[in-house]
Amino acid sequence: MKSIAKFHSHSGGVLLVVLAVVLVAAAITAGWISVMTAQLQYAEQYFTSSKRRVALANATAMTRQYFLTQVLTKSSGPGASIDLGDGWGAIVISATNDTPLTTFQKAAGYNHFSPGNGDGYSQSVACAISTGSTSQSITVLVNSRSPVLSGIPVVVNSPAGSLSGTVLNEGASLLCQATGSFSVQSGSFFLPAAPSNALDSSSGTAIAASNFPFVPITGSESGGAASYDGTLNVIQNASGINSLSTIVAMSSPNGLNVIDGSVSFNGNGVVCDGTGVVTIDLANPALGNVRITGNVTNLIFTGQTTAADRIIAGNAAAVLVVVNQLLPPALNNIEFGQSNNRKLALAIKSTSGAAAVFRFPQSGVGTWRLLLTLEAVPATIQLTGGSQILVGGIQSDSAIAVTGGSLTVAEEPDPKLMERLAARDGWLEVSAQ
Amino acid sequence: MIELLVALAIGAAVLTAGVMVFQNLTVGAKSSGTYLNVALGTDTLTAFYGMNQSALDVWVAPNYGRRIAADELKDQFLADVGRSTAVYCLGRAGGVWNQNHPTTLSVPAGFDGRSLDLPDAFRLQLEASLAATIGVFTAYRGASNAPNLTIFLLQPSAEIDQLSVLAIYEVDLVATSTPAGTYASVRRYVGDTLTGYYDVFYQNSAGVAFSPMAVCFERQARTSLVEGSTIDRLKVAEERPFYFVWWPDPAMPGLTAQAGGAFATNDPRSAYANMGGQTGLFFVVPMFPAL
Numbered sequence: 191m192k193s194i195a196k197f198h199s200h201s202g203g204v205l206l207v208v209l210a211v212v213l214v215a216a217a218i219t220a221g222w223i224s225v226m227t228a229q230l231q232y233a234e235q236y237f238t239s240s241k242r243r244v245a246l247a248n249a250t251a252m253t254r255q256y257f258l259t260q261v262l263t264k265s266s267g268p269g270a271s272i273d274l275g276d277g278w279g280a281i282v283i284s285a286t287n288d289t290p291l292t293t294f295q296k297a298a299g300y301n302h303f304s305p306g307n308g309d310g311y312s313q314s315v316a317c318a319i320s321t322g323s324t325s326q327s328i329t330v331l332v333n334s335r336s337p338v339l340s341g342i343p344v345v346v347n348s349p350a351g352s353l354s355g356t357v358l359n360e361g362a363s364l365l366c367q368a369t370g371s372f373s374v375q376s377g378s379f380f381l382p383a384a385p386s387n388a389l390d391s392s393s394g395t396a397i398a399a400s401n402f403p404f405v406p407i408t409g410s411e412s413g414g415a416a417s418y419d420g421t422l423n424v425i426q427n428a429s430g431i432n433s434l435s436t437i438v439a440m441s442s443p444n445g446l447n448v449i450d451g452s453v454s455f456n457g458n459g460v461v462c463d464g465t466g467v468v469t470i471d472l473a474n475p476a477l478g479n480v481r482i483t484g485n486v487t488n489l490i491f492t493g494q495t496t497a498a499d500r501i502i503a504g505n506a507a508a509v510l511v512v513v514n515q516l517l518p519p520a521l522n523n524i525e526f527g528q529s530n531n532r533k534l535a536l537a538i539k540s541t542s543g544a545a546a547v548f549r550f551p552q553s554g555v556g557t558w559r560l561l562l563t564l565e566a567v568p569a570t571i572q573l574t575g576g577s578q579i580l581v582g583g584i585q586s587d588s589a590i591a592v593t594g595g596s597l598t599v600a601e602e603p604d605p606k607l608m609e610r611l612a613a614r615d616g617w618l619e620v621s622a623q
Numbered sequence: 624m625i626e627l628l629v630a631l632a633i634g635a636a637v638l639t640a641g642v643m644v645f646q647n648l649t650v651g652a653k654s655s656g657t658y659l660n661v662a663l664g665t666d667t668l669t670a671f672y673g674m675n676q677s678a679l680d681v682w683v684a685p686n687y688g689r690r691i692a693a694d695e696l697k698d699q700f701l702a703d704v705g706r707s708t709a710v711y712c713l714g715r716a717g718g719v720w721n722q723n724h725p726t727t728l729s730v731p732a733g734f735d736g737r738s739l740d741l742p743d744a745f746r747l748q749l750e751a752s753l754a755a756t757i758g759v760f761t762a763y764r765g766a767s768n769a770p771n772l773t774i775f776l777l778q779p780s781a782e783i784d785q786l787s788v789l790a791i792y793e794v795d796l797v798a799t800s801t802p803a804g805t806y807a808s809v810r811r812y813v814g815d816t817l818t819g820y821y822d823v824f825y826q827n828s829a830g831v832a833f834s835p836m837a838v839c840f841e842r843q844a845r846t847s848l849v850e851g852s853t854i855d856r857l858k859v860a861e862e863r864p865f866y867f868v869w870w871p872d873p874a875m876p877g878l879t880a881q882a883g884g885a886f887a888t889n890d891p892r893s894a895y896a897n898m899g900g901q902t903g904l905f906f907v908v909p910m911f912p913a914l
Contacts, residue, residue, distance in 0.1 A: 239694075239698075299778075299780055300781075302780070303914075304737075304914070309783075362737070382844075399845050400740050401845060401864050402738075402740040402911070403842065403911060619913040620913055621707075621913045
């Protein structure tokens with residue numbers, strides 16, 4: 191009995207030791223599991239963080255796409271609520287009722303790093319973005335401004351824009367048409383599209399395109415959708431948005447003169463002889479906007495002859511002349527007499543493809559204040575020796591050849607007074623709150 | 624006898640678990656608990672933190688706690704980029720600290736921000752606007768191989784004749800002798816206010832190159848002008864120019880230069896392949912984030 195009792199006592203001691211060991215083992219195992227759990231959570235946090243950033247990028251990309259296709263060239267936006275699901279990004283955008291390409295709203299601040307060179311018009315839209323675990327707000331600025339008035343006096347558009355002859359651009363150039371020939375010397379140049387030939391700087395040395403991004407920009411639609419291929423359709427487009435034919439009727443304090451070349455007209459500085467010859471006197475302070483609907487073959491601008499007249503003209507209201515001549519006869523002669531300091535925007539559209547000659551008959555150095563927009567009008571700028579200075583700019587989607595002298599293009603010194611007469615390009619700026 | 628076998632089996636299991644936990648804890652201890660008093664010099668500490676002392680207690684890499692601090696600053700940096708209109712990475716020579724943290728920069732009438740299309744164009748404008756920065760930053764195209772980096776983040780300004788600075792990040796590496804190693808510091812300033820930072824000390828990493836800290840990729844449209852492979856190899860951006868940016872990683876045991884691989888000189892990777900594996904803090908940053 192004594193040995194049995196001793197055995198039982200020994201067995202109880204072993205059990206106590208076992209229990210103690212199990213207790214310690216449980217504590218250590220728990221600690222180990224805790225460490226492993228912490229490491230797993232650390233990895234999981236990284237995954238969550240990465241996923242949130244991807245979702246944010248997704249949502250921002252969707253927002254950009256929405257505004258580029260549904261808002262930028264429209265008069266309203268339907269709004270959108272899009273969710274990629276599973277926390278990979280979602281957006282909620284309210285409907286908008288404004289036309290970004292014609293709005294006169296200004297942005298709250300100045301973003302110097304934008305295609306508009308820190309100025310222009312802007313529509314601000316707040317959008318809610320969800321990244322699954324978090325939500326935040328981003329602001330989309332739908333901006334617009336005339337590229338020619340933003341420090342880019344030479345703009346070459348698709349499909350056939352090119353420049354030949356002696357052209358010196360004192361500002362920057364924007365070459366939306368990448369495959370043409372560009373003989374312009376320029377301070378700098380922007381190239382939204384594919385690589386092109388390097389241009390010469392004003393000192394004659396080759397320069398590379400600016401590193402500043404100029405995409406995506408658009409000024410109009412093609413087939414009902416915003417066009418981002420560098421084409422120009424701003425004189426009379428289907429939507430009527432950013433269309434100079436519409437703008438011309440609403441932007442002059444002196445009213446609008448509608449001219450048909452086959453009908454005689456005389457008044458407010460505009461004379462039409464009824465046989466296709468139209469003369470516009472830029473020294474006449476009563477001159478308002480002019481819309482030419484057809485049947486004009488010769489368009490003659492007369493400037494100012496004296497320095498005093500030029501000062502008076504410089505203070506007079508700006509003038510927009512729109513020629514939308516889609517049927518024969520072709521407008522093939524445009525003449526610029528004397529010098530001009532009147533703020534003049536001239537836009538010519540043709541579908542006949544007939545070439546037009548722009549004549550500057552005065553010899554020596556002359557100055558013309560002119561913002562020229564040409565659609566489907568191959569042009570020859572015919573100088574009479576010497577050097578012609580064009581203060582304003584040229585935008586064209588067709589070939590331009592300068593003959594008989596050198597053409598210097600300079601920026602419009604007072605772009606504010608021309609902004610409402612000019613067609614614009616639109617672009618987006620997206621920033622987080 | 625059975626109880627004894629059970630006890631032995633449990634004991635073996637406990638010992639095994641104990642060894643594994645000990646290993647975990649010792650590895651963890653090595654990477655999370657050591658700090659050293661590093662002599663950095665009063666000038667450096669004044670420039671970095673406004674501290675009037677010559678040495679600083681610094682956690683030694685690898686250190687996961689400092690990595691968490693780095694991650695917080697990384698999140699702040701990415702948020703700042705999302706609010707920026709332009710980002711410029713400027714290199715600085717060794718031992719040159721930047722103490723210029725303006726909130727605005729004056730620009731002349733007729734200023735065209737689109738002309739600041741490269742970091743060096745911004746550097747020249749910065750020097751014109753703020754004379755104290757003359758000589759602080761080094762000129763570069765493509766890869767910035769300077770040992771220190773300043774990142775300017777700009778935002779829309781209230782005045783047409785000003786640029787507005789959202790924040791400035793400084794990335795500095797300081798070679799030390801007491802003890803030998805490299806002290807790394809990344810800081811965020813808004814004006815002269817230090818709003819966030821992390822730092823770490825890499826033992827036995829003195830003089831190891833951690834560069835380039837930034838590589839500027841230019842637009843493909845610029846390839847028409849041949850400027851040599853050092854520049855032309857990085858003209859790859861389809862539409863928008865961007866940077867690669869690297870920050871020192873507190874979770875890495877040291878600054879270890881990598882072999883870099885065998886890439887042709889006109890291959891863009893030849894500019895930065897040696898940064899592979901050096902850090903987990905790597906960013907792709909657009910130069911004009913809002914566009």
